[in-house]
Amino acid sequence: MVKNMGISEKQLETWSNQGAIITSQKTHESIRNALNNSELLKERNYDVYLQGSYRNSTNIYGESDVDVVVQLNSVYNYNISGLTQSAQSKFHEEHDCVTYGYESFRSDILNVLIEYYGASEIADGNKSIKIARGSNRLAADVVVCTQYRYYTKYNGINDENYIEGMAFYPQNGCQKIVNYPKYHFNNGAKKNNPQNTNAWFKPVVRMFKNARIKLVNDEKISKGLAPSYFLECLLYNVPNSKFGKNYSDSYQNIINWLSDCNLDDFLCQHGLYKLFGFSTEQWSKENAETLIKNYVDLWKDW
Missing domain, CATH: 3.30.460.10 (Beta Polymerase, domain 2)
Structure with a gap:
């Protein structure tokens, strides 16, 4: 479990910024x-x-x-x-x-x-x-x-x-x-709206994407371990209550929840089939668990 004292709020906020539009x-x-x-x-x-x-x-x-x-x-x-x-x-x-x-x-x-x-x-x-x-x-x-x-x-x-x-x-x-893709987009927009995560979902996805790049650059995980699509789907399954207040709380709440939950019933963001499996449209559960563990270590070792 991650607790206070880790990656600074300033760094997490920087990671949350959107790229070229x-x-x-x-x-x-x-x-x-x-x-x-x-x-x-x-x-x-x-x-x-x-x-x-x-x-x-x-x-x-x-x-x-x-x-x-x-x-x-x-x-x-x-x-x-x-x-x-x-x-x-x-x-x-x-x-x-x-x-x-x-x-x-x-x-x-x-x-x-x-x-x-x-x-x-x-x-x-x-x-x-x-x-x-x-x-x-x-x-x-x-x-x-x-x-x-x-x-x-x-x-x-x-x-x-x-x-x-x-x-x-x-x-x-x-x-x-x-x-x-249209269902994926609509569900992501719905999760991001004020009634759910109060516009925290998408910035937090970007924060974790940049944290993943940090892990790749530090050679903690391989580049292909967690494609952006699957990472976004993973975070889509996190309860809305874990997002918000600030980036530090969001990071800790989400990683703590992911570390303790059962990943088996996670869905892709479009909501039509399970995230983990063996088809070309699914992700490896073992890769997700490796990613989560490294997110925990990144916080603790910062």
Whole structure:
């Protein structure tokens, strides 16, 4: 258990500060303009939106890559396993095979970005298309995806219910990755509001992200142990009462609570499945426990 005397309030407050805002917006606008001005895409139904720390206002100084999602909406991945057999049969009867899908869309996005920015500025990565930093924009990871629907009801195309997410396929052939960035954003905004943590949630996330960087730089933990997404999800599960008053109290209250609680039932911030597990969308419980222990040691050894 951590007690008073540790990291100074001034240091914690510095760690809580938000990073670049304007340049992330300009980066988003630049990519949107590149796609919207392309003749190749003008007939396509897609959305372009920010994802990750810049979207969620949890970005910190030194975070350079902006996550931008380009989502095809005219076709979608789906999960109908929760429907009755008759509903599944009806779904298949009323949906045709697509002629323009994920692979074609991703290829078109890649070609448009190369044409707009130049081949030397673009790298085709495993999970995203990477755009190099420019004079008026940050580096960006462009995640090309399709809409994803987890169906909870299907009586026909005009009588259906589903949870909307996004899905994409890594280039290395691994299974598709599904996420729910809009639910993640909405739940984070709700936790941050005055009725819950009184706007302490997001600054505290940034504080712990910077503390994690301190641990990485001091070689206490590996760089990949606690990705920002999972760290934010971890803190989302902390009771609202542990946030607030000041940063010192927030740090101590949160770490003490995490050290004593059962992590097994923690949810991802979108609230739709458990945080810990073995899928590509989940985190290692052992890694979380290692992170928490090092947060305790960082306070005690400061």
